[in-house]
Amino acid sequence: MQFSHPLMHNNFTKADMNTAIQILKKRNPILTQSKYVELFETAWSKWLGVKYSVFVNSGSSANLLTMTILKILYGKGEIILPTLTLSSDVNSVIQNNFKPVFVDINPRNLCMSVDEIIKKTNKNTLAVFMTHVQGFNGLTSKLISFLKKKNIILIEDVCEAHGATFNNKKLGTFGKISNFSFYYAHHMSTIEGGMVCTNDKKIYEKIRILRSHGMLRESKNPVFEKKIIKKNPKLSPKFIFLYPGYNFRNNEIGGAIGLSQLKSLDKNNKKRKENFKFFLKLLDKSNYRTDFQVEGSCNYAFPVILKSNKMKFRSLFEKKLIKNKIEFRRGNAGGGNQLRQPYLEKFTKKINLQKFIEVDHIHFFGYYIGNYPSLTKEKIKKICKILNNIKI
Numbered sequence: 413m414q415f416s417h418p419l420m421h422n423n424f425t426k427a428d429m430n431t432a433i434q435i436l437k438k439r440n441p442i443l444t445q446s447k448y449v450e451l452f453e454t455a456w457s458k459w460l461g462v463k464y465s466v467f468v469n470s471g472s473s474a475n476l477l478t479m480t481i482l483k484i485l486y487g488k489g490e491i492i493l494p495t496l497t498l499s500s501d502v503n504s505v506i507q508n509n510f511k512p513v514f515v516d517i518n519p520r521n522l523c524m525s526v527d528e529i530i531k532k533t534n535k536n537t538l539a540v541f542m543t544h545v546q547g548f549n550g551l552t553s554k555l556i557s558f559l560k561k562k563n564i565i566l567i568e569d570v571c572e573a574h575g576a577t578f579n580n581k582k583l584g585t586f587g588k589i590s591n592f593s594f595y596y597a598h599h600m601s602t603i604e605g606g607m608v609c610t611n612d613k614k615i616y617e618k619i620r621i622l623r624s625h626g627m628l629r630e631s632k633n634p635v636f637e638k639k640i641i642k643k644n645p646k647l648s649p650k651f652i653f654l655y656p657g658y659n660f661r662n663n664e665i666g667g668a669i670g671l672s673q674l675k676s677l678d679k680n681n682k683k684r685k686e687n688f689k690f691f692l693k694l695l696d697k698s699n700y701r702t703d704f705q706v707e708g709s710c711n712y713a714f715p716v717i718l719k720s721n722k723m724k725f726r727s728l729f730e731k732k733l734i735k736n737k738i739e740f741r742r743g744n745a746g747g748g749n750q751l752r753q754p755y756l757e758k759f760t761k762k763i764n765l766q767k768f769i770e771v772d773h774i775h776f777f778g779y780y781i782g783n784y785p786s787l788t789k790e791k792i793k794k795i796c797k798i799l800n801n802i803k804i
């Protein structure tokens with residue numbers, strides 16, 4: 413269907429396309445991970461304000477690498493996870509044999525409730541894996557100081573929140589490791605892609621190794637490489653596989669598009685923030701939730717959360733959006749409450765869903781529609797008029 417208001421629009425520009433074409437047109441181009449990947453990693457680290465970044469082929473791969481590195485460094489433990497996130501966050505935890513501990517959301521920012529996190533920590537808690545849902549900041553000073561005091565690791569999933577801040581500092585700079593996605597639907601895109609970011613040199617080196625089959629020569633640490641080569645005289649120095657790794661590399665086209673897209677990210681995000689405030693101002697407060705914690709947020713989507721929990725209103729709402737060609741997703745980030753998904757059946761048999769009231773409301777009555785930089789104020793007015801006229 414051709415939408416009058418799609419979830420994303422014009423997220424891949426002529427300039428991006430030309431950058432890719434220039435590389436393809438070179439004589440004997442190197443297209444696998446090389447110079448442009450490194451240039452993008454350096455530019456991204458500078459933009460974010462971290463020491464190290466590793467460009468990978470998706471945000472999900474970034475998540476998996478992050479949990480694999482925790483497994484290598486710390487072995488086992490419990491990981492506190494949101495119920496509203498993408499499946500790949502949960503998968504990365506269970507695939508590395510950590511125990512997932514699920515937390516309900518704060519309805520005002522859709523991220524994990526800080527009080528619930530604190531309640532669910534214990535001596536086995538290794539990390540809190542915070543997803544900054546749909547551009548909202550999930551951090552508070554209380555959470556950060558609690559985790560520090562208890563020596564619990566903070567990991568940030570910033571796949572949906574590029575450029576959002578807490579205390580004027582970018583999200584993705586608070587955690588030990590932070591992950592980004594550059595899938596088409598997000599604030600910027602490399603077609604497919606992701607980034608793992610950290611200030612920890614050891615983690616950086618290991619993530620690089622894990623990204624390329626577990627291969628030692630990727631480490632960027634000659635002293636460490638020399639030591640391992642000496643320890644393994646029967647192995648070809650270029651083929652020492654240190655950990656059971658993956659091939660999660662991206663490529664030169666992705667790197668060059670990333671560099672090109674990064675140039676417009678701040679300008680685009682400024683527009684998104686303006687759009688978001690304008691949208692919330694116009695939206696009818698009697699039918700939809702508008703009391704979000706917008707401070708520091710940077711949203712690539714407008715959350716449209718119905719206040720009513722009547723199926724009749726929901727069905728009318730969906731019909732009206734379809735009729736007006738407004739593209740939408742029900743359930744918000746990752747399609748709603750992960751505890752209701754079949755892939756988690758083994759873990760959720762004993763979980764009482766009644767204890768996850770907030771995420772369940774989003775699951776059944778929460779939606780999002782697109783917020784992209786080319787969206788005009790006039791268009792937002794039209795969309796709000798349609799939404800505000802839905803009545804039963």
Ligand SMILES: Cc1ncc(COP(=O)(O)O)c(C=O)c1O
Nearest residue numbers: 470471472498571572593594595
């Ligand atoms: C919160 C969250 N985490 C992880 C991901 C995974 O990113 P990707 O689609 O690049 O694998 C996404 C992407 O949609 C996401 O929204």
